[in-house]
Amino acid sequence: MSKFINESWLVLVMGIVFATMLAGAQQSLSDRIKENQLRALNEAIAEVVPGTIRSESIEIENEDFKGNVYKCLDDGGKLVGWALDSSGGGFVDKIRLVVGIDPAGENIVGLKVIENVETPGLGNKIQDPEWTGQYIDLDTSREIKVEKRPPNEGANEVQAITGATWSSRYVTDIVNAALPKVRPELDKHR
Amino acid sequence: MADDNGSNLAQFKAGLLSDNPVLVQLLGMCPALAVTNSLENALVMGGAATFVVVMSNLITSVLRNLIKPHVRILIFTLTIATFVTLADLFLKAYMFEVSKKLGAFIPLIIVNCMIICRAEVVAIKSGVARSLADAFGIGIGFTLALSIMGCVRELLGSGSLLNIPLFSKEFVDVHAWVIMVLPPGAFLTLGAIIGVVNHLRDRKSGGGA
Numbered sequence: 308m309s310k311f312i313n314e315s316w317l318v319l320v321m322g323i324v325f326a327t328m329l330a331g332a333q334q335s336l337s338d339r340i341k342e343n344q345l346r347a348l349n350e351a352i353a354e355v356v357p358g359t360i361r362s363e364s365i366e367i368e369n370e371d372f373k374g375n376v377y378k379c380l381d382d383g384g385k386l387v388g389w390a391l392d393s394s395g396g397g398f399v400d401k402i403r404l405v406v407g408i409d410p411a412g413e414n415i416v417g418l419k420v421i422e423n424v425e426t427p428g429l430g431n432k433i434q435d436p437e438w439t440g441q442y443i444d445l446d447t448s449r450e451i452k453v454e455k456r457p458p459n460e461g462a463n464e465v466q467a468i469t470g471a472t473w474s475s476r477y478v479t480d481i482v483n484a485a486l487p488k489v490r491p492e493l494d495k496h497r
Numbered sequence: 498m499a500d501d502n503g504s505n506l507a508q509f510k511a512g513l514l515s516d517n518p519v520l521v522q523l524l525g526m527c528p529a530l531a532v533t534n535s536l537e538n539a540l541v542m543g544g545a546a547t548f549v550v551v552m553s554n555l556i557t558s559v560l561r562n563l564i565k566p567h568v569r570i571l572i573f574t575l576t577i578a579t580f581v582t583l584a585d586l587f588l589k590a591y592m593f594e595v596s597k598k599l600g601a602f603i604p605l606i607i608v609n610c611m612i613i614c615r616a617e618v619v620a621i622k623s624g625v626a627r628s629l630a631d632a633f634g635i636g637i638g639f640t641l642a643l644s645i646m647g648c649v650r651e652l653l654g655s656g657s658l659l660n661i662p663l664f665s666k667e668f669v670d671v672h673a674w675v676i677m678v679l680p681p682g683a684f685l686t687l688g689a690i691i692g693v694v695n696h697l698r699d700r701k702s703g704g705g706a
Contacts, residue, residue, distance in 0.1 A: 317563050318571060325579040332583055336590040343593035399601070424601040431600065 347421055348392060348405065352377055355407030355417030356388035365496045372488040378496055379407070386410045386497065391489055395481035398473040400424045402433070406482050408447055412493045418442040420478065430474030438475075441465040447486045453479045505630035508619075512634025518611040519642035519687075520694045525611045529643055530683040532602050536659050539647030541595045543640025545584045545603060550612045550639075551632040552580045557620035558628035564621065573616045574607070581607045611635060642690075649686050654678035 312319075353359045362377040374393035381387050388410055394403040403422035408415055418439040425431045432438055441458065442465060445451055449463045453476045458464035467475035503511075518524045525546070532538045553576050557564070564572055585603045588596035596603065606612070615635055620628040651658055654677030656669035664672075676682040 314565060315568060317560070317565070318568050318575070321572060321575055325575060329579060329582055329586075332586050336586050339590040340586070340593075343589065347593070347597075 351405040351419045351421050352379060352390040352392075352407070355405050355419050356390050357407075357416065358387040359390075362390060367489055367492055369488045369492065372485060374485060376489055388416055389489075389493060391485050393481050393485040394422070395477060395484065397423055397425055397477045398430050398471075399426065402474075402477055402481060404478060404481060406442070406485065408486075412490050413447055415442045415445045415447060415482075418478075418482070423474075425474045426471065429468070429471040432468045432471060433474050433478050438465075438468060442482070447490060450483050451479050505627050508627055509630040509634035512631060512636070512638040513641065514638070516634075517638045517642055517694075518635055519639060520691055521698075522611065522614075523691075524614065525609045525639055526687065528602055528605070528609065529646060530680070530687060532599055533643050533646035533650055533683060533686075534654065534678040535598075535651045535657075536644060536647035537595060538598055539643040540640065541588070541592065542599060542602065542606075543636070543643045545581075545588065546606050546609060546612070546639055547633070547636025548584055549577060549580045549606055550615055550636045551629065553577050553612055553616055554620040554628040554632035555625065557616045558623060558625045561621050561623075569617070569621060570613075573613050576616075577612055578607050611639065645690060646683070646686050649690075650677045650682055654682060 349362070352362050356379040358381050359379040360382050362379045365376050365378050367376050372393075374391060377390040377392070378386065379388045379390055389408050389412065391406045391408070392403070393406070394401055396402070401422065402420060402425070404418060404420045406415060407417035420433050420439065423431060423433060425433060442451070445465075446463050452462070452464045453467050453472070454464050455467050455472065457466050465475070465479065512518070516522060519526060519529045528542050528546070532542045553573065556576050557573065560572075581604060584606070585596070588599070588603060615628075615631055619631045623631070648658065652663070653674045656662060656664040656673050662669065674682070677686065
């Protein structure tokens with residue numbers, strides 16, 4: 308035991324010191340980081356549900372849904388849509404996105420990936436508006452499928468990113484998982 | 498590599514030019530290729546890496562007599578990982594937009610060979626002044642290399658510099674060499690710059706006095 312301590316005491320001490328430093332940094336910066344993420348979230352909501360001036364967070368009773376839903380309102384307080392903030396596993400790590408749906412809850416009006424660490428140049432093309440634009444006008448009541456070819460007319464499909472099929476599928480999985488849990492509850496909050 | 502008898506200033510200057518980590522030692526090329534599609538990204542990456550290599554060299558040098566050989570790699574990695582995490586938290590708090598653009602590449606600074614190389618080659622056996630001179634030289638040299646690439650790629654690929662457009666949007670839409678902001682453009686640019694650097698080095702050693 309003493310030989311172990313003798314050989315490794317510096318590693319242990321440095322480990323403890325560094326861990327404390329990191330914990331301290333995390334503590335003091337976490338408020339600012341949360342503020343930044345909140346601002347990015349609000350900007351994303353305004354992007355995916357056009358016409359949003361302000362949004363209110365609403366409670367979803369379905370315990371399986373682990374995200375947040377926002378009721379999006381215009382200047383006069385009229386409902387312009389709903390924004391679902393949902394996350395899931397991606398190819399590399401967590402993907403967090405905001406999907407906007409119309410006031411009736413029937414069609415997607417926008418999608419934005421706000422957090423991801425997918426492969427740069429390939430998977431992280433899920434951030435591109437050209438790719439996420441495919442989700443606009445898709446039907447929220449049917450499962451969205453990912454195909455490796457351009458989407459067929461009327462089918463609820465998006466085309467996968469070349470070389471990033473998995474990342475494309477993971478994004479769609481997050482949307483497909485969130486919509487059925489949230490849609491039935493929207494009426495309560497109109 | 499600069500020898501032990503050289504001055505601290507020589508050590509610093511070596512990292513900038515004659516021993517530039519990206520252009521001469523060919524280390525840290527992954528971030529050089531990946532985040533240089535804009536000058537802003539290149540500068541932030543360079544700044545973060547410089548911070549890490551300076552702190553890593555400083556701590557390694559201060560503790561050099563206490564670090565036992567068989568745990569040194571472990572200690573280097575521990576130190577580097579800690580300071581990269583600090584840099585990451587700082588960027589997320591104070592430069593949120595850029596940190597999102599750099600994405601996974603900030604945490605990847607931990608595996609940037611040039612940083613652990615400085616600890617192993619210089620900091621573990623040199624005093625604090627020498628180690629700091631080396632770290633600043635390498636860090637600024639890295640930032641320099643990345644900035645050159647960032648300038649070329651952003652200018653030719655987006656027609657802007659530091660996100661300030663230098664040409665009209667119509668001109669850029671028609672004439673921009675878009676490949677420059679994509680991965681192939683990164684390879685082309687880096688290859689061309691290294692080619693020029695090699696040529697200059699050959700001339701200096703072969704054709705010079």
